[in-house]
Amino acid sequence: MKEPSTLIVGAGVVGVCTAYYLAKRGHRVTILESGRLEEGASKGNAGIIALGHPPLPRPGLVWKTIKWMLNRGSPLYVPPRIDFGLIAWMWNFRNACTDAHFRQCMRILAEWGWATGKCWDQIIDDEKIECEYHRTGWLDVFRTEEGMKHGRLEADLLGEHGFNVEMIGGDELRRREPAFRKEIVGAAHYTDSRFANPGKFVGQLADRVRRMGVQVHEQTKVIEFVRANGRVGGVRTSNGRRIDADTIVLAAGVWTMELAGKLGVRVPMQAGKGYHVNITAPPQCPSVACVLNETYVAVTPMAGGLRLAGTVELSGINHRLMQKRVDMLSAGARQYLEGIDQTKIINSWCGLRPCTADGLPVIGWAPRAANVFIATGHAKYGFAYGPITGQLASECILGERPSLDISAMRVDRF
Numbered sequence: 001m002k003e004p005s006t007l008i009v010g011a012g013v014v015g016v017c018t019a020y021y022l023a024k025r026g027h028r029v030t031i032l033e034s035g036r037l038e039e040g041a042s043k044g045n046a047g048i049i050a051l052g053h054p055p056l057p058r059p060g061l062v063w064k065t066i067k068w069m070l071n072r073g074s075p076l077y078v079p080p081r082i083d084f085g086l087i088a089w090m091w092n093f094r095n096a097c098t099d100a101h102f103r104q105c106m107r108i109l110a111e112w113g114w115a116t117g118k119c120w121d122q123i124i125d126d127e128k129i130e131c132e133y134h135r136t137g138w139l140d141v142f143r144t145e146e147g148m149k150h151g152r153l154e155a156d157l158l159g160e161h162g163f164n165v166e167m168i169g170g171d172e173l174r175r176r177e178p179a180f181r182k183e184i185v186g187a188a189h190y191t192d193s194r195f196a197n198p199g200k201f202v203g204q205l206a207d208r209v210r211r212m213g214v215q216v217h218e219q220t221k222v223i224e225f226v227r228a229n230g231r232v233g234g235v236r237t238s239n240g241r242r243i244d245a246d247t248i249v250l251a252a253g254v255w256t257m258e259l260a261g262k263l264g265v266r267v268p269m270q271a272g273k274g275y276h277v278n279i280t281a282p283p284q285c286p287s288v289a290c291v292l293n294e295t296y297v298a299v300t301p302m303a304g305g306l307r308l309a310g311t312v313e314l315s316g317i318n319h320r321l322m323q324k325r326v327d328m329l330s331a332g333a334r335q336y337l338e339g340i341d342q343t344k345i346i347n348s349w350c351g352l353r354p355c356t357a358d359g360l361p362v363i364g365w366a367p368r369a370a371n372v373f374i375a376t377g378h379a380k381y382g383f384a385y386g387p388i389t390g391q392l393a394s395e396c397i398l399g400e401r402p403s404l405d406i407s408a409m410r411v412d413r414f
Protein backbone atom coordinates (compact mmCIF):
# COMPACT_ATOMS: atom_id res chain seq x y z
CA MET A 1 0.00 0.00 0.00
CA LYS A 2 1.26 3.50 -0.87
CA GLU A 3 2.03 5.84 2.06
CA PRO A 4 -0.30 8.88 2.33
CA SER A 5 0.99 11.99 0.59
CA THR A 6 0.52 15.73 0.99
CA LEU A 7 0.74 18.39 -1.66
CA ILE A 8 1.50 21.90 -0.44
CA VAL A 9 0.60 24.88 -2.62
CA GLY A 10 3.04 27.74 -1.93
CA ALA A 11 6.68 27.76 -0.87
CA GLY A 12 6.48 30.73 1.47
CA VAL A 13 7.53 30.38 5.08
CA VAL A 14 4.23 28.65 5.98
CA GLY A 15 4.43 26.10 3.15
CA VAL A 16 8.09 25.26 3.71
CA CYS A 17 7.69 24.95 7.51
CA THR A 18 4.66 22.67 7.04
CA ALA A 19 6.69 20.51 4.66
CA TYR A 20 9.52 20.39 7.19
CA TYR A 21 7.40 19.15 10.08
CA LEU A 22 5.67 16.57 7.87
CA ALA A 23 8.92 15.31 6.34
CA LYS A 24 10.49 15.01 9.80
CA ARG A 25 7.76 12.50 10.61
CA GLY A 26 8.50 10.54 7.43
CA HIS A 27 5.48 11.81 5.46
CA ARG A 28 5.59 12.08 1.66
CA VAL A 29 5.39 15.73 0.59
CA THR A 30 5.42 17.73 -2.65
CA ILE A 31 5.53 21.55 -2.76
CA LEU A 32 4.34 23.49 -5.80
CA GLU A 33 5.43 27.11 -6.09
CA SER A 34 4.25 29.39 -8.87
CA GLY A 35 7.28 31.65 -8.69
CA ARG A 36 10.81 31.12 -7.52
CA LEU A 37 11.92 30.35 -3.98
CA GLU A 38 13.82 33.60 -3.63
CA GLU A 39 10.74 35.73 -4.39
CA GLY A 40 7.61 36.36 -2.28
CA ALA A 41 6.68 38.04 0.99
CA SER A 42 8.35 35.37 3.07
CA LYS A 43 11.75 36.24 1.70
CA GLY A 44 11.53 40.04 1.44
CA ASN A 45 10.09 40.82 4.86
CA ALA A 46 11.85 42.60 7.73
CA GLY A 47 12.82 39.32 9.42
CA ILE A 48 11.61 40.32 12.89
CA ILE A 49 10.39 37.41 14.96
CA ALA A 50 8.29 39.52 17.34
CA LEU A 51 6.81 37.16 19.88
CA GLY A 52 3.32 37.87 21.18
CA HIS A 53 2.93 41.22 19.50
CA PRO A 54 -0.51 42.86 19.02
CA PRO A 55 -2.70 42.10 15.97
CA LEU A 56 -3.57 44.63 13.23
CA PRO A 57 -7.08 45.55 14.48
CA ARG A 58 -6.96 47.31 17.82
CA PRO A 59 -9.18 49.64 19.83
CA GLY A 60 -8.88 53.27 18.78
CA LEU A 61 -7.44 52.46 15.37
CA VAL A 62 -10.60 53.16 13.35
CA TRP A 63 -10.34 56.98 13.28
CA LYS A 64 -6.60 56.93 12.81
CA THR A 65 -7.08 54.54 9.88
CA ILE A 66 -9.71 56.73 8.25
CA LYS A 67 -7.39 59.75 8.57
CA TRP A 68 -4.49 57.84 6.99
CA MET A 69 -6.37 55.98 4.29
CA LEU A 70 -6.40 58.47 1.45
CA ASN A 71 -2.96 59.91 2.06
CA ARG A 72 -0.23 58.35 -0.10
CA GLY A 73 2.37 59.47 2.40
CA SER A 74 0.81 57.82 5.48
CA PRO A 75 1.77 54.42 6.94
CA LEU A 76 -1.53 52.94 5.66
CA TYR A 77 -2.72 53.90 2.19
CA VAL A 78 -5.93 52.77 0.52
CA PRO A 79 -6.29 54.12 -3.03
CA PRO A 80 -9.93 55.21 -3.44
CA ARG A 81 -11.93 52.72 -5.56
CA ILE A 82 -15.15 50.74 -5.56
CA ASP A 83 -14.23 47.25 -4.40
CA PHE A 84 -16.94 45.37 -2.52
CA GLY A 85 -14.45 42.86 -1.10
CA LEU A 86 -12.44 45.75 0.35
CA ILE A 87 -15.55 47.50 1.75
CA ALA A 88 -16.70 44.28 3.49
CA TRP A 89 -13.17 43.70 4.80
CA MET A 90 -12.96 47.24 6.21
CA TRP A 91 -16.34 46.85 7.86
CA ASN A 92 -15.23 43.60 9.52
CA PHE A 93 -11.92 45.19 10.46
CA ARG A 94 -13.81 48.02 12.13
CA ASN A 95 -15.91 45.48 14.07
CA ALA A 96 -12.74 43.73 15.22
CA CYS A 97 -11.29 46.91 16.75
CA THR A 98 -12.90 46.21 20.13
CA ASP A 99 -11.26 45.78 23.48
CA ALA A 100 -12.68 42.28 23.98
CA HIS A 101 -11.45 41.03 20.59
CA PHE A 102 -8.06 42.64 21.08
CA ARG A 103 -7.60 40.90 24.45
CA GLN A 104 -8.63 37.54 22.94
CA CYS A 105 -6.10 37.98 20.10
CA MET A 106 -3.39 38.96 22.56
CA ARG A 107 -3.96 35.79 24.60
CA ILE A 108 -3.72 33.65 21.47
CA LEU A 109 -0.74 35.47 19.94
CA ALA A 110 1.14 35.35 23.24
CA GLU A 111 0.65 31.61 23.58
CA TRP A 112 1.62 31.11 19.96
CA GLY A 113 4.56 33.47 20.43
CA TRP A 114 6.15 31.33 23.13
CA ALA A 115 5.53 28.22 21.05
CA THR A 116 6.93 29.65 17.81
CA GLY A 117 10.06 30.86 19.62
CA LYS A 118 10.77 27.25 20.63
CA CYS A 119 10.12 26.03 17.07
CA TRP A 120 12.55 28.64 15.73
CA ASP A 121 15.35 27.62 18.09
CA GLN A 122 14.76 23.94 17.35
CA ILE A 123 14.81 24.34 13.56
CA ILE A 124 17.89 26.59 13.61
CA ASP A 125 19.82 24.30 15.97
CA ASP A 126 18.76 20.92 14.54
CA GLU A 127 19.12 21.90 10.90
CA LYS A 128 22.19 24.14 11.39
CA ILE A 129 20.60 26.89 9.33
CA GLU A 130 22.80 29.93 8.85
CA CYS A 131 20.43 32.80 8.38
CA GLU A 132 21.88 35.59 10.55
CA TYR A 133 19.62 34.39 13.36
CA HIS A 134 19.95 36.57 16.46
CA ARG A 135 18.33 35.81 19.81
CA THR A 136 18.93 39.40 20.96
CA GLY A 137 15.36 40.70 20.70
CA TRP A 138 14.28 43.85 18.87
CA LEU A 139 13.96 47.52 19.76
CA ASP A 140 10.87 49.71 19.48
CA VAL A 141 12.51 53.14 19.18
CA PHE A 142 10.77 56.42 20.08
CA ARG A 143 11.45 59.91 18.81
CA THR A 144 8.80 61.61 20.92
CA GLU A 145 7.70 61.54 24.57
CA GLU A 146 4.20 60.74 23.33
CA GLY A 147 5.53 57.71 21.42
CA MET A 148 7.46 56.57 24.50
CA LYS A 149 4.30 56.89 26.61
CA HIS A 150 2.41 54.60 24.22
CA GLY A 151 5.42 52.32 24.06
CA ARG A 152 5.30 51.88 27.85
CA LEU A 153 1.65 50.84 27.66
CA GLU A 154 2.48 48.31 24.95
CA ALA A 155 5.39 47.00 27.01
CA ASP A 156 3.06 46.57 30.01
CA LEU A 157 0.61 44.69 27.82
CA LEU A 158 3.27 42.22 26.71
CA GLY A 159 4.52 42.04 30.29
CA GLU A 160 1.06 40.77 31.31
CA HIS A 161 1.70 37.79 29.04
CA GLY A 162 5.09 37.07 30.57
CA PHE A 163 7.31 38.72 27.93
CA ASN A 164 10.37 40.61 29.12
CA VAL A 165 10.59 44.22 28.02
CA GLU A 166 13.30 46.63 29.08
CA MET A 167 12.53 50.37 28.78
CA ILE A 168 15.69 52.36 28.09
CA GLY A 169 16.28 56.10 27.87
CA GLY A 170 17.93 57.89 24.94
CA ASP A 171 21.43 58.11 26.45
CA GLU A 172 21.50 54.43 27.35
CA LEU A 173 20.17 53.58 23.88
CA ARG A 174 23.01 55.58 22.25
CA ARG A 175 25.55 53.96 24.57
CA ARG A 176 24.42 50.56 23.30
CA GLU A 177 23.62 51.63 19.74
CA PRO A 178 25.61 54.77 18.80
CA ALA A 179 23.83 54.87 15.43
CA PHE A 180 20.81 56.66 16.96
CA ARG A 181 20.51 60.44 16.71
CA LYS A 182 20.69 62.62 19.79
CA GLU A 183 17.00 63.60 19.71
CA ILE A 184 15.78 60.00 20.12
CA VAL A 185 14.11 59.75 23.54
CA GLY A 186 14.33 56.02 24.21
CA ALA A 187 13.33 52.49 23.29
CA ALA A 188 11.58 49.37 24.49
CA HIS A 189 13.75 46.30 24.16
CA TYR A 190 11.71 43.13 23.59
CA THR A 191 14.39 40.75 24.71
CA ASP A 192 12.60 37.42 24.12
CA SER A 193 12.18 38.04 20.39
CA ARG A 194 14.59 37.24 17.58
CA PHE A 195 15.40 38.37 14.05
CA ALA A 196 16.86 36.70 10.98
CA ASN A 197 17.48 37.00 7.25
CA PRO A 198 14.19 35.67 5.85
CA GLY A 199 15.49 34.82 2.37
CA LYS A 200 18.30 32.73 3.84
CA PHE A 201 15.95 30.99 6.28
CA VAL A 202 13.34 29.99 3.70
CA GLY A 203 15.97 29.08 1.07
CA GLN A 204 18.00 26.90 3.43
CA LEU A 205 14.97 25.22 4.99
CA ALA A 206 13.77 24.42 1.47
CA ASP A 207 17.18 22.81 0.81
CA ARG A 208 16.88 20.75 4.00
CA VAL A 209 13.38 19.53 3.13
CA ARG A 210 14.59 18.55 -0.35
CA ARG A 211 17.29 16.45 1.30
CA MET A 212 14.60 14.89 3.48
CA GLY A 213 12.87 13.73 0.30
CA VAL A 214 10.36 16.54 -0.30
CA GLN A 215 9.88 17.38 -3.98
CA VAL A 216 9.89 21.13 -4.55
CA HIS A 217 8.69 22.30 -7.96
CA GLU A 218 9.25 25.96 -8.69
CA GLN A 219 7.51 27.89 -11.48
CA THR A 220 4.60 25.48 -11.18
CA LYS A 221 1.33 27.27 -10.59
CA VAL A 222 -1.76 25.43 -9.41
CA ILE A 223 -4.61 26.48 -11.65
CA GLU A 224 -7.34 23.93 -10.93
CA PHE A 225 -8.41 21.21 -8.55
CA VAL A 226 -9.45 17.70 -9.50
CA ARG A 227 -12.52 16.85 -7.40
CA ALA A 228 -14.23 13.55 -6.62
CA ASN A 229 -16.82 12.65 -3.95
CA GLY A 230 -16.45 15.81 -1.85
CA ARG A 231 -12.66 15.44 -1.80
CA VAL A 232 -9.88 16.92 -3.86
CA GLY A 233 -7.86 14.19 -5.54
CA GLY A 234 -5.19 16.44 -6.96
CA VAL A 235 -4.36 19.59 -8.86
CA ARG A 236 -3.66 20.70 -12.41
CA THR A 237 -0.73 23.01 -12.95
CA SER A 238 0.15 25.77 -15.41
CA ASN A 239 2.65 23.45 -17.09
CA GLY A 240 -0.04 20.94 -17.94
CA ARG A 241 0.64 18.39 -15.21
CA ARG A 242 -1.83 16.65 -12.96
CA ILE A 243 -0.48 15.83 -9.50
CA ASP A 244 -2.53 13.69 -7.10
CA ALA A 245 -2.29 13.60 -3.32
CA ASP A 246 -4.25 12.46 -0.28
CA THR A 247 -4.14 15.88 1.38
CA ILE A 248 -3.83 19.31 -0.18
CA VAL A 249 -2.50 22.25 1.85
CA LEU A 250 -3.27 25.77 0.66
CA ALA A 251 -0.39 27.88 1.96
CA ALA A 252 -0.38 30.31 -0.94
CA GLY A 253 -0.43 33.54 1.07
CA VAL A 254 -2.95 36.08 -0.15
CA TRP A 255 -3.53 33.99 -3.32
CA THR A 256 -5.14 31.33 -1.09
CA MET A 257 -8.31 33.40 -1.27
CA GLU A 258 -8.70 32.77 -5.01
CA LEU A 259 -7.64 29.12 -4.80
CA ALA A 260 -10.05 28.38 -1.92
CA GLY A 261 -12.75 30.21 -3.88
CA LYS A 262 -12.43 27.60 -6.64
CA LEU A 263 -13.53 25.05 -4.00
CA GLY A 264 -16.41 27.23 -2.81
CA VAL A 265 -14.54 28.10 0.39
CA ARG A 266 -14.44 31.72 1.58
CA VAL A 267 -11.15 33.03 2.96
CA PRO A 268 -11.60 36.81 2.71
CA MET A 269 -8.31 38.67 2.91
CA GLN A 270 -6.73 41.87 1.66
CA ALA A 271 -3.21 42.09 0.31
CA GLY A 272 -1.32 44.39 2.68
CA LYS A 273 1.40 45.55 0.32
CA GLY A 274 4.66 46.44 2.03
CA TYR A 275 7.99 47.65 0.71
CA HIS A 276 11.63 47.19 1.49
CA VAL A 277 14.85 48.83 0.43
CA ASN A 278 18.17 47.18 1.10
CA ILE A 279 20.87 49.77 1.69
CA THR A 280 24.61 49.62 2.21
CA ALA A 281 25.77 49.90 5.83
CA PRO A 282 25.92 53.45 7.24
CA PRO A 283 29.13 54.38 9.11
CA GLN A 284 27.40 53.23 12.32
CA CYS A 285 24.98 50.40 11.97
CA PRO A 286 22.48 49.28 14.62
CA SER A 287 23.30 45.74 15.76
CA VAL A 288 19.71 44.82 16.65
CA ALA A 289 16.53 44.91 14.54
CA CYS A 290 14.41 47.97 15.35
CA VAL A 291 11.04 49.44 14.59
CA LEU A 292 11.10 53.23 14.35
CA ASN A 293 7.89 53.76 16.22
CA GLU A 294 6.54 57.04 14.89
CA THR A 295 7.41 56.35 11.23
CA TYR A 296 6.54 52.62 11.28
CA VAL A 297 9.78 51.67 9.54
CA ALA A 298 11.53 48.43 10.48
CA VAL A 299 15.33 48.47 10.29
CA THR A 300 17.07 45.11 10.24
CA PRO A 301 20.82 44.51 9.99
CA MET A 302 21.05 42.05 7.09
CA ALA A 303 23.73 40.79 4.71
CA GLY A 304 26.26 43.41 5.79
CA GLY A 305 23.88 46.34 5.25
CA LEU A 306 20.44 47.35 6.43
CA ARG A 307 16.96 46.41 5.29
CA LEU A 308 14.40 49.18 5.75
CA ALA A 309 10.87 47.77 5.51
CA GLY A 310 7.31 48.73 6.18
CA THR A 311 4.15 50.60 5.13
CA VAL A 312 0.79 48.99 4.39
CA GLU A 313 -1.06 49.66 1.15
CA LEU A 314 -4.42 48.05 0.42
CA SER A 315 -4.36 48.37 -3.36
CA GLY A 316 -5.33 44.83 -4.32
CA ILE A 317 -3.20 41.91 -5.46
CA ASN A 318 -0.47 43.47 -7.57
CA HIS A 319 3.23 44.21 -7.32
CA ARG A 320 3.14 47.80 -8.59
CA LEU A 321 5.85 49.68 -6.78
CA MET A 322 4.90 53.21 -5.74
CA GLN A 323 8.13 55.20 -5.55
CA LYS A 324 6.69 57.69 -3.04
CA ARG A 325 6.15 54.84 -0.58
CA VAL A 326 9.61 53.40 -1.21
CA ASP A 327 11.06 56.85 -0.47
CA MET A 328 9.16 56.97 2.83
CA LEU A 329 11.40 54.20 4.16
CA SER A 330 14.69 56.10 3.85
CA ALA A 331 12.99 59.34 4.96
CA GLY A 332 11.62 57.55 8.05
CA ALA A 333 15.00 56.02 8.90
CA ARG A 334 16.82 59.36 8.44
CA GLN A 335 14.84 60.85 11.34
CA TYR A 336 16.29 58.29 13.77
CA LEU A 337 19.64 57.11 12.45
CA GLU A 338 22.87 58.95 11.66
CA GLY A 339 24.49 58.47 8.30
CA ILE A 340 21.53 57.28 6.20
CA ASP A 341 22.50 59.89 3.56
CA GLN A 342 25.87 58.20 3.18
CA THR A 343 24.31 54.88 2.19
CA LYS A 344 23.40 53.57 -1.25
CA ILE A 345 20.18 51.80 -2.18
CA ILE A 346 20.93 48.25 -3.35
CA ASN A 347 17.39 47.33 -4.37
CA SER A 348 13.72 48.11 -3.75
CA TRP A 349 10.98 45.49 -3.47
CA CYS A 350 7.35 45.06 -2.58
CA GLY A 351 5.46 42.04 -1.26
CA LEU A 352 1.97 41.16 -0.10
CA ARG A 353 0.95 40.34 3.47
CA PRO A 354 -2.10 38.07 3.64
CA CYS A 355 -4.39 40.06 5.97
CA THR A 356 -7.65 38.87 7.52
CA ALA A 357 -10.01 41.51 8.91
CA ASP A 358 -10.03 40.05 12.43
CA GLY A 359 -6.24 39.94 12.75
CA LEU A 360 -6.01 36.17 13.25
CA PRO A 361 -4.61 33.66 10.79
CA VAL A 362 -6.72 31.00 9.07
CA ILE A 363 -5.62 27.51 10.04
CA GLY A 364 -7.78 24.43 9.69
CA TRP A 365 -9.62 22.00 7.44
CA ALA A 366 -11.70 23.55 4.67
CA PRO A 367 -15.46 23.13 4.87
CA ARG A 368 -16.89 21.34 1.79
CA ALA A 369 -13.51 19.87 0.78
CA ALA A 370 -12.70 17.31 3.45
CA ASN A 371 -9.02 16.76 2.68
CA VAL A 372 -7.99 20.39 2.07
CA PHE A 373 -6.11 22.16 4.85
CA ILE A 374 -5.70 25.94 4.83
CA ALA A 375 -2.83 27.82 6.48
CA THR A 376 -2.58 31.53 5.76
CA GLY A 377 -3.66 35.02 6.88
CA HIS A 378 -0.74 35.88 9.18
CA ALA A 379 -0.58 39.51 8.01
CA LYS A 380 2.48 41.21 9.52
CA TYR A 381 3.59 38.18 11.61
CA GLY A 382 3.80 35.38 9.07
CA PHE A 383 7.57 35.07 9.27
CA ALA A 384 7.53 34.85 13.06
CA TYR A 385 4.59 32.45 13.21
CA GLY A 386 5.48 30.31 10.16
CA PRO A 387 7.22 27.58 12.19
CA ILE A 388 4.44 27.08 14.78
CA THR A 389 1.88 27.14 11.97
CA GLY A 390 3.84 24.42 10.15
CA GLN A 391 4.00 22.33 13.28
CA LEU A 392 0.26 22.65 14.01
CA ALA A 393 -0.69 21.98 10.38
CA SER A 394 1.47 18.85 10.36
CA GLU A 395 -0.17 17.59 13.56
CA CYS A 396 -3.64 18.01 12.04
CA ILE A 397 -2.61 16.36 8.75
CA LEU A 398 -1.14 13.40 10.63
CA GLY A 399 -4.48 12.97 12.41
CA GLU A 400 -3.27 14.19 15.81
CA ARG A 401 -4.82 16.67 18.16
CA PRO A 402 -2.99 19.98 17.59
CA SER A 403 -0.71 20.92 20.48
CA LEU A 404 -2.33 24.41 20.68
CA ASP A 405 -5.99 25.33 20.40
CA ILE A 406 -6.63 26.43 16.80
CA SER A 407 -10.41 26.85 17.07
CA ALA A 408 -10.22 30.67 16.79
CA MET A 409 -8.41 30.26 13.44
CA ARG A 410 -10.98 27.92 11.88
CA VAL A 411 -11.85 28.45 8.23
CA ASP A 412 -15.65 28.48 8.64
CA ARG A 413 -15.61 31.61 10.82
CA PHE A 414 -16.13 33.81 7.75
Ligand SMILES: Cc1cc2nc3c(=O)[nH]c(=O)nc-3n(C[C@H](O)[C@H](O)[C@H](O)COP(=O)(O)OP(=O)(O)OC[C@H]3O[C@@H](n4cnc5c(N)ncnc54)[C@H](O)[C@@H]3O)c2cc1C
Binding pocket: 009, 010, 011, 012, 013, 014, 015, 032, 033, 034, 035, 039, 040, 041, 042, 043, 044, 045, 046, 047, 048, 049, 050, 220, 221, 222, 223, 251, 252, 253, 254, 255, 256, 259, 272, 273, 274, 275, 276, 298, 309, 310, 350, 351, 352, 353, 354, 375, 376, 377, 378, 379, 380, 381, 382, 383, 384, 385
Ligand atom coordinates in the same frame (compact mmCIF):
# COMPACT_ATOMS: atom_id res chain seq x y z
C1 LIG B 1 7.44 44.64 3.84
C2 LIG B 1 7.05 43.48 4.71
C3 LIG B 1 7.64 43.32 5.95
C4 LIG B 1 7.30 42.26 6.78
N1 LIG B 1 7.96 42.08 7.95
C5 LIG B 1 7.69 41.00 8.73
C6 LIG B 1 8.43 40.76 9.91
O1 LIG B 1 9.36 41.49 10.26
N2 LIG B 1 8.09 39.68 10.67
C7 LIG B 1 7.07 38.83 10.31
O2 LIG B 1 6.80 37.89 11.07
N3 LIG B 1 6.39 39.01 9.16
C8 LIG B 1 6.66 40.07 8.37
N4 LIG B 1 5.95 40.29 7.21
C9 LIG B 1 4.83 39.39 6.88
C10 LIG B 1 5.28 38.08 6.30
O3 LIG B 1 6.23 38.28 5.29
C11 LIG B 1 4.06 37.31 5.75
O4 LIG B 1 3.07 37.21 6.74
C12 LIG B 1 4.48 35.92 5.33
O5 LIG B 1 5.48 35.98 4.36
C13 LIG B 1 3.32 35.10 4.81
O6 LIG B 1 3.85 33.85 4.47
P1 LIG B 1 3.05 32.81 3.60
O7 LIG B 1 3.89 31.61 3.45
O8 LIG B 1 1.69 32.65 4.19
O9 LIG B 1 2.80 33.54 2.21
P2 LIG B 1 3.81 34.00 1.05
O10 LIG B 1 5.14 34.36 1.59
O11 LIG B 1 3.07 35.02 0.26
O12 LIG B 1 3.99 32.67 0.20
C14 LIG B 1 2.95 32.16 -0.59
C15 LIG B 1 3.57 31.53 -1.82
O13 LIG B 1 2.54 30.89 -2.58
C16 LIG B 1 2.87 31.02 -3.95
N5 LIG B 1 1.63 30.82 -4.74
C17 LIG B 1 0.57 31.67 -4.84
N6 LIG B 1 -0.37 31.16 -5.65
C18 LIG B 1 0.10 29.96 -6.07
C19 LIG B 1 -0.41 28.97 -6.93
N7 LIG B 1 -1.62 29.11 -7.53
N8 LIG B 1 0.34 27.85 -7.18
C20 LIG B 1 1.54 27.70 -6.58
N9 LIG B 1 2.08 28.62 -5.75
C21 LIG B 1 1.37 29.73 -5.49
C22 LIG B 1 3.41 32.44 -4.03
O14 LIG B 1 4.21 32.58 -5.19
C23 LIG B 1 4.21 32.56 -2.74
O15 LIG B 1 5.58 32.26 -2.90
C24 LIG B 1 6.29 41.34 6.36
C25 LIG B 1 5.71 41.48 5.09
C26 LIG B 1 6.07 42.53 4.26
C27 LIG B 1 5.45 42.64 2.91
